[in-house]
Amino acid sequence: MQLTPEDKRRALAAATLTLLGGGLPSAQAEDKTWDIDTAVMVYAESDNRVQAVEPVLKGTLNLGAERYFTAKLVVDTLTGASPNGATPASTPQTFAGPSPYTADPNETPLDDRFRDTRFQGLVDYQFPLSDVDTLGFGVNAGTEYDFVSLGGNLRYARDLFQHNTTLSAGLNFESDSIDPVGGIPIPLAVMRVASDSDDDDGIDDDMNGWRDGSSDSKTVTDVVLGWTQVIDPKSLFQMNYSLSASSGYQNDPYKVLSVVGADGEPLRYVYEARPDSRSKNALFMSYKRFVFDRDVTEISYRYMTDDWGIDSHTVDLSYRWYFGTAHYLEPHLRWYSQTAADFYHVALDDGEETLVSEASADTRLAEFDAVTAGIKIGSAVPGRGNWSLRLEYYQQSPKLGGVPTQAADGLSKFDLQPELSAVMLTMGYRFTW
Amino acid sequence: MLRTKPVLITAILLGSLSLGACSHLGAKPWERSVLARPDMQASADPVQAGLDDHVYFSKEASSGGRGFGGGGCGCN
Numbered sequence: 001m002q003l004t005p006e007d008k009r010r011a012l013a014a015a016t017l018t019l020l021g022g023g024l025p026s027a028q029a030e031d032k033t034w035d036i037d038t039a040v041m042v043y044a045e046s047d048n049r050v051q052a053v054e055p056v057l058k059g060t061l062n063l064g065a066e067r068y069f070t071a072k073l074v075v076d077t078l079t080g081a082s083p084n085g086a087t088p089a090s091t092p093q094t095f096a097g098p099s100p101y102t103a104d105p106n107e108t109p110l111d112d113r114f115r116d117t118r119f120q121g122l123v124d125y126q127f128p129l130s131d132v133d134t135l136g137f138g139v140n141a142g143t144e145y146d147f148v149s150l151g152g153n154l155r156y157a158r159d160l161f162q163h164n165t166t167l168s169a170g171l172n173f174e175s176d177s178i179d180p181v182g183g184i185p186i187p188l189a190v191m192r193v194a195s196d197s198d199d200d201d202g203i204d205d206d207m208n209g210w211r212d213g214s215s216d217s218k219t220v221t222d223v224v225l226g227w228t229q230v231i232d233p234k235s236l237f238q239m240n241y242s243l244s245a246s247s248g249y250q251n252d253p254y255k256v257l258s259v260v261g262a263d264g265e266p267l268r269y270v271y272e273a274r275p276d277s278r279s280k281n282a283l284f285m286s287y288k289r290f291v292f293d294r295d296v297t298e299i300s301y302r303y304m305t306d307d308w309g310i311d312s313h314t315v316d317l318s319y320r321w322y323f324g325t326a327h328y329l330e331p332h333l334r335w336y337s338q339t340a341a342d343f344y345h346v347a348l349d350d351g352e353e354t355l356v357s358e359a360s361a362d363t364r365l366a367e368f369d370a371v372t373a374g375i376k377i378g379s380a381v382p383g384r385g386n387w388s389l390r391l392e393y394y395q396q397s398p399k400l401g402g403v404p405t406q407a408a409d410g411l412s413k414f415d416l417q418p419e420l421s422a423v424m425l426t427m428g429y430r431f432t433w
Numbered sequence: 434m435l436r437t438k439p440v441l442i443t444a445i446l447l448g449s450l451s452l453g454a455c456s457h458l459g460a461k462p463w464e465r466s467v468l469a470r471p472d473m474q475a476s477a478d479p480v481q482a483g484l485d486d487h488v489y490f491s492k493e494a495s496s497g498g499r500g501f502g503g504g505g506c507g508c509n
Contacts, residue, residue, distance in 0.1 A: 037479075037480045038480070039480045039481055039484060041481075041484045041488075043488060054484060054487070056480050056483065056484065058479075058480050072480075074483070074487075076487070153501060161459060162459065162461070162462070163462075164458065164459030164460065165459075170500070170501065172501040222497065222501040224497075224500060224501060228475060229458065229459075230458070230459045230460050230468060231458060231459075232458070232459070232460060233460040233461075233464040233465065233467055233468065234467050234468075236468065236473065236475060238475050240498060240499065240500075242497045242498065242501075244496070244497055244501075280495075280496075280497070282495070282497050282498050284497075284498035284499060286475070286499075288473065288475070290467045290470070290473060296470075296472045296473060296477075300498075300499075302495070302498040304495040304497075304498070306494075308494075310494045310495070312493070312494065312495040314495065314498070320472060336489075336493060336495075338493060338494050338495060341494070364492060364493060364494055365494055370492075370493065380471070380472060382471075388478075388481075390481070394488070394492075396492065420492070422488075422492075424488065426481055426484060428478070428480065428481055
């Protein structure tokens with residue numbers, strides 16, 4: 001496909017805006033064509049934990065004159081089990097709720113009711129205001145069994161210095177509502193005991209008292225400021241600063257913490273309690289270069305910090321090696337490291353639940369390192385359908401933290417932070433219609 | 434934290450202005466054939482990048498960077 005000078009000139013601004021919103025295909029010259037981009041990801045965690053199949057269909061209609069309409073649909077089917085936050089115990093543990101479940105002795109308690117189908121769709125429109133200004137806006141909606149998300153975004157990009165520099169700004173607003181099975185639990189309230197009759201043990205067996213209401217909501221506002229710079233005819237640098245401010249219900253309503261005795265054995269379970277707001281700041285940098293007149297390599301780094309005490313570093317490396325005329329192999333490495341949230345506790349000492357105002361045992365808020373290694377093979381023939389197949393392995397290695405002091409010895413007999421590993425297989429096919 | 438935001442924004446703006454103005458940086462319109470390649474776009478594969486973002490959003494405490502990081506996902 002032959003690119004017009006106009007396409008070449010505008011490619012940078014368009015690509016920059018793509019990052020912030022719905023996206024558009026690589027520069028296209030022909031008017032009124034659809035660029036169809038499809039993919040299916042199969043995600044499988046070890047030990048029969050979460051399994052997911054996620055197909056995506058995205059179509060971008062090139063309306064000519066640099067105007068693009070995009071529609072995207074994502075379906076995500078989840079099954080399997082997820083840690084509920086409780087620590088292992090020497091005896092079987094039964095967790096109450098609308099459908100009770102049991103964890104074997106010395107095993108990390110997994111909530112095996114984890115089953116959901118998510119639908120997410122978006123529409124987006126992007127058009128030039130002038131030779132150097134581009135505007136885009138989009139709306140999106142997502143729904144799960146107990147969750148609904150609605151959002152909208154507005155993006156603006158301006159080219160400077162003969163289209164070698166692009167500055168961009170984007171604003172995204174999202175409104176979420178959550179309606180968990182059994183209602184919203186009161187933070188730090190004691191989980192009722194399974195098969196326990198309604199007695200006067202102080203535990204609310206009929207669950208009337210621990211529900212805070214049937215549903216709750218949160219809003220998320222994102223601001224992204226970007227700078228993309230052509231370094232030379234073969235390389236590109238990009239830097240983004242982003243702020244994400246979230247306000248409202250931040251808890252995972254299905255997560256609990258174990259309150260343990262000095263022997264490390266659980267006395268009871270309490271629902272987690274996170275702050276009702278979160279502010280994240282991130283700085284992202286990427287450098288992309290065409291090398292050996294054949295291959296493409298990219299390195300990126302992201303630093304994120306939030307007001308929950310979490311700092312993270314992400315380094316991502318990829319190298320696309322072309323063999324033959326239009327086929328490539330692309331090895332990929334990603335390294336990630338985060339510190340724990342200030343209120344992360346692997347468990348609580350007896351009585352500690354009345355002393356803290358915030359606590360969570362969610363492993364996603366713990367300190368850990370993670371590595372992703374993978375390889376992708378694909379075709380890249382201009383003007384023809386291009387396929388790709390990618391296999392990746394992800395491993396999370398947690399670091400023990402937030403151990404209750406009085407129960408530290410008692411808990412030491414358990415594996416409190418088991419590793420998480422997952423395999424991801426992604427198939428993609430992209431064509432013009 | 435509050436102090437770092439204006440500093441970052443200023444650095445981005447100043448950096449872009451100074452780099453953009455530098456005669457050694459950039460490419461002329463007729464030098465852009467490589468930059469126009471699909472695989473040289475800043476986001477060469479946005480659909481698969483979106484799948485990755487969803488996995489990492491639901492397994493890690495960080496999100497965003499390349500674009501918006503909200504998620505639209507119930508996986509708090």
